[in-house]
Amino acid sequence: MATLRLSGVRKSFGPTQVLQPIDLSLEDGELLVIVGASGCGKSTLLRMVAGLERPSAGRILLDGTDITDRDPAARDIAMVFQNYALYPHMSVFDNMAYGLRIRGLSRTEIARRVDETAGLLGLQALLQRKPRQLSGGQRQRVAMGRAIVREPKLFLFDEPLSNLDAALRVQMRGEIKRLQRRLGVTSLYVTHDQTEAMTLGDRLLVLHEGRMAQLDAPMTVFAEPADTYVARFIGAPAMNLLPAVLAGGAARTQAGPVLALDGAAAGLPEGAKLLIGVRPEHFAPAPNGFAGTVELVERLGSESVAHLRLADGTPLAVRLAGAAEMPETLTVAPMPGHLHVFDAETGKRAAASRRAAPAALPLEATGTGV
């Protein structure tokens, strides 16, 4: 159990910069989830911490000790791989005992620890099996067990659930969370799955094209996405982004309706191009507002998602309760207090838009296409 600090860690392959300098620190026992689309550099970051890749620059400190140049074997870090990477020629017991044997633990100590860990994970009955005799979920558990039994300073998870089917994924997600809490081991968890990211992490690091897009508590990331990328990446269906222009403190959307911003765009010059973010669930049918043609309706049972197209061509997703019949056209308005204001030039959240902007009722309907 330890703290982890990354300072200015950067990676490039030849001329290609895959990771911008990363500064990060994890508290003892913290679980940080790194999330991002594939190719964002999240696995590279994890592998650098593991020692499987060398950073091009920067230092990695584990519990205050610089381990940047240390062989992975000497880092006291355990990792759970996406494909589990079990040793196929060894029994479950030997898989788990391997690292302990290398550390020269006594036979009885090894047996004790493996038994204990197997108990924790419900693997007692499987100890003599070979990996190929196990189901996907069982393999996943063994991979976890192999990491846990070592009692390392740091856990690394590299998309450990992506090879499991949906139901198992939910179950294992809970189990990982429970174990991590119980053992209190500092952990880095890489995933591309936003649900995993939201549910598991104490904090969330969103990586975008090798850059730290946002580092915050999951709910903060959801409620106050730092830029349009994060805004659209977290939450499903993705947040709607409506092009608009700042006019007299309000946003004149390209689609027509003008939205009051209540100072959320403070600091931006008059006439600045904006993107107004509204999550699909923050729309409600209204007499005035954004009118669009219903192109597609996804009925999910307890709710429905309607995909509209506004007169100016902007697509709009709206989440509605129940499975009501949809008319051919629908007019919706954002709920009060749920507007996100982004500078269209930089994609960044407007500085004043700390929480979602307050009142958001359309002031007037000047739309051309209703």
Added chain:
Amino acid sequence: MERRTLFEGWLLPVLLVLPQLALTGVFFLWPAAAAIRSSAMLEDPFGLGTQFVALQNFEALFADPLYVQTILRTVVFCAAVSALSMSVALGLAVFADRDIRGRVIYRTLVIWPYAVAPALAAVLWLFLLDPHIGLIGRALPRIGIAWDPRINGGQAFLMVVLASAWKQVSYNFIFFLAGLQSVPRSVTEAARLDGARGWRRFRTITFPLLAPTTFFLLIVNLVYAAFDTFGTIQALTQGGPAKATETLVVKVYRDGVVNVDLGSSAAQSVVLMAGVILLTALQFRFLGRRNTA
């Protein structure tokens, strides 16, 4: 999904399988049957008088202490060639598997010897090791090693083992390299994180995972050493000095082709055949077990 083509009637399938069956029959079964038949016969070379002698040819063979010695020598030879060529190839493959500069050139160079004909390979080795004209052969006495494989049986044996093993290194290298590359990278990485370094990681993880490749190569190498080294040995030592480098094939060739002692050479061929069948059965069994597991 299994793809299956259904034929109407029986004529077409039979016609399609026939060439393969015919080839097997003409080039494998028929000669094998002829060898077994000859091994039970006493006949003159021209086949003018043939007499059934049952197992007498085999009895004579195994009663001959020199033949038994030749079997033992062949076993030692095969083991030495296989061990040497496989370990060298594995070493080279491990290097080639690393991310090193000039890897492609290095690999190509290692693969070259496989393209060299056995007799030519033997000539190359003669140019190196011949005590009178060889580069190394002439240098050895100068550093105090009395090198003369023409008289020294041990040295002659060493020479044919070296030449035979060298020839096979490329083949083994290709398979080991492919085997190493099919070892999941994450498994070795997991071992690294588990604290295993260098030799220990190779011994406990990489090498066990190469077992199917190693076993396959072991069989191939044993068969190679038993059969395909004839050209090399014939060109280098002709089985001498004394009998130091006479393996079973060398003896079969001499008895069958040079001395036209058909009964005995046929019996020797049957012994060899039995050896290959045994090795192949072992291999099938091993691989079969793996596949059904």
Added chain:
Amino acid sequence: MKRRTLLAAAATTTLSGALTGALPARARAEERTKIVFWHAMTAALGAEVDRLVAAFNASQTEVEVTALYKGGYADVMTATIAAFRAGQAPHLAQIFEVGTGTMLAAGKAVKQVWELAQETGVPIKPESYIPSVRGYYSLPDGRMASAPFNSSTAITWINKDAFEKAGLDPSKPPATWQDVVAAARAVKEKNAAEMPMITSWPCWIQLEQYSALHNIPFATKADGFDGLDAELAINSKPHVKHIQRLLDMSKEGTFKYAGRDNVPDPLLLAGKAAIAFNSSGMRGDLIKSAKFAWAPAYLPYDPEIIASPLNSIIGGASLWPMTAPNRTAAEYKGAALFLQFLATPENAAAWHQHTGYVPVTLAGFELSEKQGFYKANAGADLPVRQLTRGTVTENSKGLRLGRLPEIRNIIQEEIEKALQGQQTAQQAMDTAVERGNKVLRDFQRSVKS
């Protein structure tokens, strides 16, 4: 071109069964009797064979000989045996001298030359061949079994440069083994050559030739001529004495054992040895590639065993007429005519002069002399003179032993073991006799079956 031939051949093969009866009479009338001749001669020797065949085909219109290179000596013999068993034997096969025993036991597979001459009326006269040559291929009563073709004998090759460097007179090569030992010591002392003495074909030269020269039997039953129940006799005192001499020389560094059969040849050609025992047939290669002064000399003898040495024996190969089912009288006659053609003085002389083999007929030797060949090529007649000196005895006729290649091999193995110091000369020869006799008994058993 080639593909067409192949296609034609394929077509012929497929159709011959159906068409044999229907072949147009015209084609048959045009056809000359086809004679197939399998040989083992490569490079310049092969070209000379082709030249002789072409000359024969051009000399008459009845017969057409096709010469086919079938690989080395052992390959030709194996191929011939396989072909005979398939009913497809060539009309003539060139078989090496060590295969003679096997061929003589071949019964009706072979039509021996005397029988061929008798049946076809083509005269092939034994008297015209050099006695020590024909003796090797004749039955005990003098009837010729095969036709001598390419024969050589063993002689001594002297490196004159090395002799001079050692203070020896190259014009007086060592005549006796005692001289050889002394000369080799001188060479070693003066470091005049890398190897004072080497030998190719250890068994043929150091035992078979040695036995003939000293008129001692190599095997009982007149060296096997008188029966299949012959036994090796090479563990006699004179034989063991000679092997001991070689062992001693090897120990003191005056004799370098350089391998079996023809393996040491390159050492002779490179001039590494002062004294080299080898085939007389090396002459051509020496002319072509030797960069030192060399000279041929008679094989040495041991005056303590014989006062004046007998003739040496031959090596090389002879031509055997083979039988096959459906072989016609015309075909046998064609084969006989070709053999007769090869034995004419002109052709025998030309073959001898162009290849370096000894002339197999007396007339060929005399013609060569008349043509001044030996004046122009000093020493080229030495092998013939060595082959023809004295009177041929039953010990100098040659060997008539089955599986001689294996016996040679055994003898070489045992000598090698002795050279390694694993056994004495007497032990080596005793074991060689014991193992060799077993091979002889196996052979006897197989041909009697």
